[in-house]
Amino acid sequence: MQQVRGVVARGKGEPVSIETVNVPDPEPGEAVVAVQACGVCHTDLHYREGGINDDFPFLLGHEAAGVVESVGEGVDSVAPGDVVVLNWRAVCGTCRACTRGEPWYCFATHNAAQRMTLEDGTELTPALGIGSFADKTLVHAGQCTKVDPAARAAAVGLLGCGVMAGLGAAMNTGNVRRGQSVAVIGCGGVGAAAVAGAALAGATTVIAVDLDPQKLEWATKLGATHTVDSGKQDPVAAIQELTGGFGADVVIDAVGRPETWKQAFYARDLAGTLVLVGVPTPEMKVPELPLIDVFGRGGALKSSWYGDCLPSRDFPMLVDLYRQGRLDLDAFVTEEIGLDDVEAAFEKMRHGGVLRSVVIL
Ligand SMILES: NC(=O)c1ccc[n+]([C@@H]2O[C@H](COP(=O)([O-])OP(=O)(O)OC[C@H]3O[C@@H](n4cnc5c(N)ncnc54)[C@H](O)[C@@H]3O)[C@@H](O)[C@H]2O)c1
Ligand SMILES: [Zn+2]
Numbered sequence: 001m002q003q004v005r006g007v008v009a010r011g012k013g014e015p016v017s018i019e020t021v022n023v024p025d026p027e028p029g030e031a032v033v034a035v036q037a038c039g040v041c042h043t044d045l046h047y048r049e050g051g052i053n054d055d056f057p058f059l060l061g062h063e064a065a066g067v068v069e070s071v072g073e074g075v076d077s078v079a080p081g082d083v084v085v086l087n088w089r090a091v092c093g094t095c096r097a098c099t100r101g102e103p104w105y106c107f108a109t110h111n112a113a114q115r116m117t118l119e120d121g122t123e124l125t126p127a128l129g130i131g132s133f134a135d136k137t138l139v140h141a142g143q144c145t146k147v148d149p150a151a152r153a154a155a156v157g158l159l160g161c162g163v164m165a166g167l168g169a170a171m172n173t174g175n176v177r178r179g180q181s182v183a184v185i186g187c188g189g190v191g192a193a194a195v196a197g198a199a200l201a202g203a204t205t206v207i208a209v210d211l212d213p214q215k216l217e218w219a220t221k222l223g224a225t226h227t228v229d230s231g232k233q234d235p236v237a238a239i240q241e242l243t244g245g246f247g248a249d250v251v252i253d254a255v256g257r258p259e260t261w262k263q264a265f266y267a268r269d270l271a272g273t274l275v276l277v278g279v280p281t282p283e284m285k286v287p288e289l290p291l292i293d294v295f296g297r298g299g300a301l302k303s304s305w306y307g308d309c310l311p312s313r314d315f316p317m318l319v320d321l322y323r324q325g326r327l328d329l330d331a332f333v334t335e336e337i338g339l340d341d342v343e344a345a346f347e348k349m350r351h352g353g354v355l356r357s358v359v360i361l
């Protein structure tokens with residue numbers, strides 16, 4: 001066991017604090033990773049606001065790159081010294097999704113069996129089974145995906161959650177194809193990545209929608225061909241106008257609120273695809289929607305957990321694209337901050353101005 005610093009959310013809505021965290025030595029199947037960089041994702045804020053569940057105290061952080069420090073007995077997929085991006089989809093290989101050949105839906109993903117604790121022994125719940133706003137964290141070895149050690153940790157760590165979720169919402173869940181039109185509602189880290197994913201997949205019309213002009217400017221750098229300030233314009237009408245009056249082939253909701261989901265629903269062309277990648281809170285309800293519109297407009301209404309990614313397949317491929325200059329992961333890193341600055345980063349997330357704050361350890 002060793003003691004490290006970690007960012008802990010103790011109770012609903014309470015500001016986070018830095019606590020001493022006990023990290024157990026890895027047992028079979030586990031690994032301890034020295035974290036190098038960890039992005040601040042909106043899901044961390046959801047956790048600290050009690051929007052995910054009530055299993056306080058949480059050890060926050062889940063979008064990280066680091067170096068494997070030690071592994072438990074029998075672990076041969078990674079070794080001490082390997083540079084890895086942590087993932088929250090360590091697939092089991094035996095559940096009904098895995099055995100039918102769709103492991104990105106795995107229903108029984110692995111996490112470390114042991115728990116990290118506070119100094120007094122209180123068990124911590126690591127965010128998304130990771131908990132990487134900490135000098136070191138204990139994970140399942142399958143949560144470590146080896147990547148090119150030459151890549152910048154602050155940039156590639158973002159593949160561990162938000163950027164992968166956005167890229168995958170377009171490339172995997174939305175199955176965007178060459179020549180299609182795509183609209184993305186909400187262009188924070190996740191939505192901006194969906195814009196980049198749509199562009200990578202060959203979409204020729206990529207419409208970024210946000211309330212924050214700065215986000216729209218960044219989205220343009222990442223591949224948006226058009227922008228819509230939905231504080232000033234009705235996004236449904238604007239998306240239709242930009243797509244010949246029809247609506248986009250794929251509309252991605254990267255906010256996850258009833259009103260944005262409804263906008264996405266109606267901003268699709270007939271037979272178009274809606275992808276929900278933003279995470280709603282438990283009290284939110286599907287807005288009133290005539291069932292005949294669901295039937296009559298056709299197409300697909302999909303959810304995208306983690307961009308339907310398979311980390312072992314997607315992380316190394318995306319790091320290659322980054323290293324080749326074809327995916328600008330650096331553009332997502334707005335600021336590098338310290339472990340003490342996570343609460344301030346949540347504040348910035350609320351008031352705009354940041355695509356990703358990345359904690360450097
Ligand atoms: N599905 C997944 O696997 C997955 C993974 C990571 C994050 N998420 C979720 O994705 C969402 C976005 O995360 P993020 O880190 O990019 O958050 P963020 O706070 O960085 O970005 C949210 C963006 O939405 C914009 N916005 C808010 N309300 C809007 C509205 N009504 N219309 C248009 N734009 C609006 C904000 O201005 C901001 O730019 C969160 O709900 C997060 O929990 C999902
Ligand atoms: Zn499985």
Ligand SMILES: [Zn+2]
Nearest residue numbers: 041043161162
């Ligand atoms: Zn996340």
